[in-house]
Amino acid sequence: MSTLASGGFWAFVFVVAGIYTIFALGLQLQFGFAGLLNFGQVAFMAIGAYTMAILVAKEGWSMWLAAPLSVGAAALGGLLLGLPTLRLRADYFAIVTIAFSEILRYVATNDDALTGGAQGTINLRGTGVAAQYDAQWQRFQAHVQSFLGLHSRDAAMLVLVWGVAVVLLSLTWIAIRTPWGRTLRAIREDEDVAASLGKNVFAYKLQVLAVGAAFAGIAGLFYAWEFSFFSPDDFEPLVTFFAWMIVLLGGLGRVWSVPVGAILFGVIFAGTRFFNFVPFSYFGSADRAYLRLMVIGLIIILTVVLRPQGILGKRQEMVLE
């Protein structure tokens, strides 16, 4: 391999891994623990990111108010999606959730007045004005950097993202061990039994969908801050599929397998950029992008075929499924 990139590049990779950790953790909660086939998770990331950007750039709100409200908006989105759809059978629910995320992306693309349209957040205040939403965040990041004596902004972002990720991971780990978590797992195994024991299955599913959506909203915030700009195309279904891949790679139903899967995924995805050796060197750069996604696809297939329990999962649990 030719020269691996600088520390700055790998810091970026780990920031993205951190964002995906938070994002995929929501999915792990919904599917790994409660059995919900949510294929529209990216929609809640979009709601989080866009709500914050709109409130800050267009309405002039403080980031400190806008951010928690955006997470709340994402959770509300989860509730609104779940209310009419959670009673559907599992495979229909999966399809309707994809539809939901595509509808949202569609609206974001076409409603220029609300979201800046296809050109993205830079267009939030109309043409001619380059809208920015992260001035406050940059200042905050600089504070953190000097407070902790770090030598780059990237390092500060790394600390912030992973700090929040670790907090959420710990909270989830605790939650799963509570009676609430036990009921979720029971619902995943057999809804009818859970209902026969007096558990309101619908209410639990709704809660989990909303909490998982809130996590995706938080991931959306960090995404927005990391890239300082985004457009509706950043929230395509492929992002949700990557999260599924992470959850699968790490192992279903385990909290700490999510960061393992996310880091692995990030390293693979970024690392394939450095495939400068034969046969990859025969391809131009655009083609290499296609090849990299092919590699991702192949990894998904191989994981499903060869190690469906993921890296950290237990084979025994798989057999019991």
Add this chain to the structure above:
Amino acid sequence: MFWQLVANGLVTGSVLAVGAAGVSVVYAILRLVNFAYGDFMAFGALIAYWFQGPLHLSMVVATLLAMLATAVLSVALDVALWRPLRARRAGFMSLFLASIGLALVLRQALLLVAGPAPRFYSVNPYRVFVIGSVRLAEAQVIAIAAAAVAIVLVGLFLSRTTAGRVMRAMADDRSLAAVSGIAVSRAIRLTWIVSGLLAGLAGVLAGLVEYSFDPNFGFQLLLPIFAAVVLGGIGSVYGALLGGLVLGVAMELSTWSGFAGGVNPTYKPVVAFVVLTLALLIRPQGFFGRARLA
């Protein structure tokens, strides 16, 4: 204007119906949601393009060859991927995720080979059929006609031929069918062939109707097709056909000015999903589906 929109809706609906039938038949017999189906369609569309454009074959021949090629791809993938997964008793989730991985691989492969530039078939855009206030281009009429023929053939195949009856028996109860001595593996291979043929046809028709297409267009079509399958009741081929037509007409008709100004045409896919969600609220199993996942 109203009838023009209905006619346009039948055109879109025909394409959706053919596509939905191909998805449904695999689900009915193999309990597999094939997420790579959109890319099968794109594959078919591109193969037909190569036969018609550079090789100057007639559209009909090109389409038939594309259908065959897609069927071959479909069966090859069954041997390479689905059979090993069946041997490992993979559950619904594993199959779904594997099909997502497959979709990724296929789409990137198509992009690698064909590039992202849009292609179009050489059909005459000026040849127009007029019935009353409705005008349809040649491509649109071909789409409706071809879809109708395909639907009738599929219907006949399923109800009149032994193979078709075997497939329907398997859809009803796989283990019972296996025990009663039906050649399960042959039926599965047939299922993939039928699905591949329909995917190829749907891809070509979609390419005809949309005028231009590229390797990415399969996924854009996949969601309305899934919507049609679910609307019709997953696992029911007739339901898929009906669902496709209903959604196609709903999508086009929603832009009619008579509906309070009509929906902005760019939101047509949104209409499909809204119709689907509303329908599922009223009848959660779709037109012909069963109430609970077996």
Add this chain to the structure above:
Amino acid sequence: MPAILEFAEVVRAFGGLRAVDGATFEVAPGSITALIGPNGAGKTTVFNCATGTLRPDSGRVVFEGKRLDRKPPHRIAREGLVRTFQTARPLTRLSVRENVMLGAKDQPGERLTGWLWRPQAARGREALVRRRADELLELVRLDALAGAYAGTLSGGQRKLLDLARALMVEPKLMLLDEPMAGVSPPLRLELLNHITTLRADGVTFLIVEHDLDFVMQVADVVVVMNEGRVIAQGSPEEVRRNEHVVDAYLGKRHEAVAS
């Protein structure tokens, strides 16, 4: 004493077929009532109308004076009406103990906000729940397997787990769906003993069963259904002598009832 559970003119059709065609009967509190009848008589459908799995097209199901037929299954369970399933259904990837602990009512920790706002109360209750679960596991002699995955249990052990789990909910009335189906003789005796002991503790039972030996041995009241209607109701001896019942069961059943 008023009936604890009443079915009044319950009707349920599937498409054109009336599976239950006006079923009316009562379950006396503290009794073991068996619901029998040939295949297709409508027993399971009536059963499912009581558990909330199905909604009757017309008629009423009343439990302790409250109407059940419009309630969802989890609310019915909370009222004190707990069911088991015909094939044992363990929650395979939870431990045996967790399976039973799940049945606990009034555990604030089960609410999302419960363990956030009231962690002390949740923890205290959890300790009690755990103790009660262990007691129940001891009762069904599964205590040695408390920590194992429920999916590793044998068929008979799973039936016992179902029972312990249902008991955790502190039912007033237990609805058992063919509890003796596929059960070995020693286990049948064990289950029978549990049922009679529980009846002595005041639990009412409504049991759908095909095993007529068991029914005649244990039931206080036998309700016989045929073609969607109740054709006889009374003590096992009364029912055995009833000629309508004998007619309904032809062939092998005929001998079993007459003996």
